[in-house]
Amino acid sequence: xxxxxxxxxxxxxxLPFKPNxxxxxxxxxxxxxxxxxxxxxxxxxxxxxxxxxxxISTGNVRPPSASPPSSSEDxxxxxxxxxxxxxxxKLFQSVQEPRAKYRQLIFYxxxxxxxxxxxxxxxxxxxxCVSQVWVRAFFDDQRNVVYEADSDSSITKxxxxxxxxxxxxxxxxxxxxxxxxFALLLGLQQxxxxxxxxxxxxxxxxxxxxxxxxxxxxxxxxxxxxSLESSFVPTPETNGGVSVVDKDTESKPSFVEDLGAEDSDxxxxxxxxxxxxxxxxxxxxxxxxxxxxxxxxVSYQHAxxxxxxGSAGDDGETHFNLRIVxxxxxxxxxxxxxxxxxxxxxxxxxxxxHALSIVAKTPAEV
Amino acid sequence: MEGVxxxxxxxxxxxxxxxxxxxxxxxxxxxSSSLSVYSAASSSATxxxxxxxxxxxxxxxxxxxxxxxEVNGSKLVYLDSAATSQKPAVVLDALxxxxxxxNSNVHRGIHYLSAKATDEFELARKKVARFINxxxxxxxxFTRNATEAINLVAYSWGLLNxxxxxxxxxxxxxxxSCIVPWQLVSEKTGAVLKYVMLNEDEVxxxxxxxxxxxxxxxxxxxxxxxxxxxxxxxxxxxxVCAHNVGAKVLVDACQSVPHMVVDVQKLNADFxxxxxxxxxGPTGIGFLYGRSDLLQSMPPFLGGGxxxxxxxxxxxxxxxxxxRFEAGTPxxxxxxxxxxxxxxxxxxxxxxxxxxxxxxxxxxYGKLSALPDVRIYGPRPSESVHRGALCSFNVEGLHxxxxxxxxxxxxxxxxxxxxxxxxxxxxxxxxxxSARASLxxxxxxxxxxxxxxxxxxxxxxxxxxx
Numbered sequence: 001x002x003x004x005x006x007x008x009x010x011x012x013x014x015l016p017f018k019p020n021x022x023x024x025x026x027x028x029x030x031x032x033x034x035x036x037x038x039x040x041x042x043x044x045x046x047x048x049x050x051x052x053x054x055x056i057s058t059g060n061v062r063p064p065s066a067s068p069p070s071s072s073e074d075x076x077x078x079x080x081x082x083x084x085x086x087x088x089x090k091l092f093q094s095v096q097e098p099r100a101k102y103r104q105l106i107f108y109x110x111x112x113x114x115x116x117x118x119x120x121x122x123x124x125x126x127x128x129c130v131s132q133v134w135v136r137a138f139f140d141d142q143r144n145v146v147y148e149a150d151s152d153s154s155i156t157k158x159x160x161x162x163x164x165x166x167x168x169x170x171x172x173x174x175x176x177x178x179x180x181x182f183a184l185l186l187g188l189q190q191x192x193x194x195x196x197x198x199x200x201x202x203x204x205x206x207x208x209x210x211x212x213x214x215x216x217x218x219x220x221x222x223x224x225x226x227s228l229e230s231s232f233v234p235t236p237e238t239n240g241g242v243s244v245v246d247k248d249t250e251s252k253p254s255f256v257e258d259l260g261a262e263d264s265d266x267x268x269x270x271x272x273x274x275x276x277x278x279x280x281x282x283x284x285x286x287x288x289x290x291x292x293x294x295x296x297x298v299s300y301q302h303a304x305x306x307x308x309x310g311s312a313g314d315d316g317e318t319h320f321n322l323r324i325v326x327x328x329x330x331x332x333x334x335x336x337x338x339x340x341x342x343x344x345x346x347x348x349x350x351x352x353x354h355a356l357s358i359v360a361k362t363p364a365e366v
Numbered sequence: 367m368e369g370v371x372x373x374x375x376x377x378x379x380x381x382x383x384x385x386x387x388x389x390x391x392x393x394x395x396x397x398s399s400s401l402s403v404y405s406a407a408s409s410s411a412t413x414x415x416x417x418x419x420x421x422x423x424x425x426x427x428x429x430x431x432x433x434x435x436e437v438n439g440s441k442l443v444y445l446d447s448a449a450t451s452q453k454p455a456v457v458l459d460a461l462x463x464x465x466x467x468x469n470s471n472v473h474r475g476i477h478y479l480s481a482k483a484t485d486e487f488e489l490a491r492k493k494v495a496r497f498i499n500x501x502x503x504x505x506x507x508f509t510r511n512a513t514e515a516i517n518l519v520a521y522s523w524g525l526l527n528x529x530x531x532x533x534x535x536x537x538x539x540x541x542x543s544c545i546v547p548w549q550l551v552s553e554k555t556g557a558v559l560k561y562v563m564l565n566e567d568e569v570x571x572x573x574x575x576x577x578x579x580x581x582x583x584x585x586x587x588x589x590x591x592x593x594x595x596x597x598x599x600x601x602x603x604x605x606v607c608a609h610n611v612g613a614k615v616l617v618d619a620c621q622s623v624p625h626m627v628v629d630v631q632k633l634n635a636d637f638x639x640x641x642x643x644x645x646x647g648p649t650g651i652g653f654l655y656g657r658s659d660l661l662q663s664m665p666p667f668l669g670g671g672x673x674x675x676x677x678x679x680x681x682x683x684x685x686x687x688x689x690r691f692e693a694g695t696p697x698x699x700x701x702x703x704x705x706x707x708x709x710x711x712x713x714x715x716x717x718x719x720x721x722x723x724x725x726x727x728x729x730x731y732g733k734l735s736a737l738p739d740v741r742i743y744g745p746r747p748s749e750s751v752h753r754g755a756l757c758s759f760n761v762e763g764l765h766x767x768x769x770x771x772x773x774x775x776x777x778x779x780x781x782x783x784x785x786x787x788x789x790x791x792x793x794x795x796x797x798x799x800s801a802r803a804s805l806x807x808x809x810x811x812x813x814x815x816x817x818x819x820x821x822x823x824x825x826x827x828x829x830x831x832x
Contacts, residue, residue, distance in 0.1 A: 130783055131799070152765055152798065153765035334796075335565065338796070342563065355790075
């Protein structure tokens with residue numbers, strides 16, 4: 001029975017939201033529960049039912065206590081949230097004054113553990129934020145999801161911190177169950193409409209998507225560890241055994257490997273530069289005699305868009321961050337300094353260098 | 367700076383509550399000698415009955431119902447007109463009127479309603495033509511918006527005329543709508559895009575532009591007024607240089623047509639585009655101005671009804687411009703409402719609107735730049751440099767999103783934060799995003815004051831965390 005069931009297509013079951021459902025049917029390692037990776041658009045709509053594809057296998061899956069989705073209330077009750085998140089919601093509810101709420105939010109953000117720059121990748125970036133937000137997820141040794149996040153905007157950083165603090169260290173199903181309704185309870189007037197610009201909703205979605213991916217990868221790993229060997233990349237958080245790394249970061253060929261994370265001793269820049277990056281360095285060093293020079297290849301942040309694909313010719317070296325401290329900028333306005341640099345790098349700009357983000361100072365200004 | 371006092375033409379409806387501020391400032395204006403600009407106005411200001419001279423902004427506010435509301439517990443202060451403008455009641459009435467009394471498809475029907483709709487639609491076209499001083503209404507093609515108009519030129523004129531190695535000159539400050547279509551078309555044709563960078567005054571470098579123009583140049587596509595820098599380009603000069611080498615010029619006039627007199631004869635541009643929704647008209651309609659001979663030479667853009675002459679199974683013949691470029695049922699009501707917006711603006715008078723905005727824009731710039739740690743992009747205003755009435759800016763150490771969010775939620779002030787559809791420009795300036803406050807003739811000095819107070823409060827709030 002089991003074998004036949006396993007080989008046939010997944011069955012679709014509509015499962016009402018009940019806290020004990022997952023508790024009973026998920027045992028780790030959860031061979032019984034396979035979740036197909038959902039694209040963001042397919043993530044469950046935030047109502048009270050979740051659609052899951054369940055492979056019926058040897059595991060003892062108790063039929064769900066099927067009570068009809070009744071409920072008069074429209075929002076997810078606070079008790080269903082992870083405990084930390086409940087605390088956070090209660091804290092915000094106790095703070096009435098809007099300004100104080102913002103202060104609290106920003107306070108959270110300030111105490112967020114900083115995110116290592118090597119994780120500020122395209123796959124970790126939250127779509128639809130006018131500010132930049134990155135979220136990273138990995139398993140701890142109990143297969144709870146650990147999150148790290150960062151943002152260049154204080155408010156978004158605060159929201160990210162809320163989510164990190166509220167969801168980190170929790171198991172995947174609990175995280176997936178969270179709906180953005182709780183944001184209303186915070187009283188921060190964060191709109192919940194799933195529009196492109198809704199950073200908060202998209203942050204939560206990304207965090208849930210990453211949790212799901214970790215779960216799926218975990219399943220694949222435990223059932224086929226050999227095939228994982230080839231794509232195994234040693235990163236700080238893996239420890240032998242079942243390594244569930246956010247696989248996407250290593251799959252882009254045009255990435256410049258950031259080797260700097262492990263040996264960050266001294267030196268103004270530790271990124272391995274490709275040929276263009278080296279040429280840029282040489283040119284700037286020769287012409288500007290800088291006191292400080294940092295050339296950082298950030299092409300990976302733009303690896304997706306059409307203008308970059310196939311046009312650069314130089315292994316996708318298209319976008320750079322430059323930090324130059326030089327006397328040559330003395331007495332020159334910001335725009336003039338930028339112009340100097342653009343003029344020096346004319347050849348590169350003509351041949352596939354796409355954009356430069358420049359910090360240009362004189363030694364006195366540093 | 368004293369309140370801005372405008373001379374009143376015979377403007378019939380003056381609601382009493384619109385005059386409250388103007389009353390006081392008028393007497394001050396009389397005695398003050400510093401407002402030389404307005405001394406002429408004030409001396410002849412005893413125009414109508416009991417008219418105290420009120421600022422244009424105060425005068426027209428009653429026409430814009432949307433401005434009289436509270437958001438998040440504060441009075442709405444709308445400073446995002448560069449993104450879209452608000453519409454006066456007459457424009458809304460025109461749209462409603464169309465649907466209520468004579469909605470009918472245009473150009474095809476024989477019956478009374480259809481004839482009336484067609485008349486009004488074509489009248490709107492004439493109004494647009496007159497507004498920009500086109501020589502013939504046939505030179506006005508209605509499109510969905512300015513973006514579509516630029517795409518029309520790119521796909522119709524561009525695909526036909528651009529050959530490998532031909533050059534298209536843009537500036538680094540262009541709106542995405544005047545960059546992406548050219549990227550798409552140059553990929554297809556092998557043409558090359560060249561960009562003019564900014565000079566020390568943070569405006570596109572016209573000297574460099576002149577140098578760039580060569581016999582290889584086929585098109586120069588530039589903005590008239592920049593939606594980020596607020597700078598104004600010398601279009602007439604650019605057109606002369608371009609025409610000298612046989613290149614055409616397309617002017618993106620989205621931020622100029624709503625705010626000042628734009629005369630396509632004087633500019634002598636080949637193409638000019640603008641959007642209705644930025645000039646008190648509804649969304650969903652915009653236009654392309656193209657010189658007759660140019661439009662004549664261009665193949666169709668979209669295919670369908672109305673743009674054809676005869677249709678057979680294996681081929682079709684096409685209509686004359688502008689119909690050739692207007693496939694399918696147009697946004698009839700919207701075009702008519704745009705006509706009403708043009709009437710409304712013309713009755714106030716574009717020179718007046720421009721004059722008011724120059725003053726108010728200067729006031730905004732002055733107050734904003736007086737705040738510490740504020741960096742405004744674009745040129746400094748001066749006697750020779752007139753900025754548009756908008757300021758894109760950043761506050762040191764404060765993300766524009768935080769700023770805009772707080773301004774909205776704590777003060778009801780609506781500004782924009784982001785890249786304003788000008789990512790290359792922001793990259794050039796070395797920032798990810800900026801905040802932007804933009805004015806229109808229905809804003810007042812008090813709006814600017816509220817904004818500045820709110821901004822100072824916002825900055826001090828976020829600074830308290832440092």
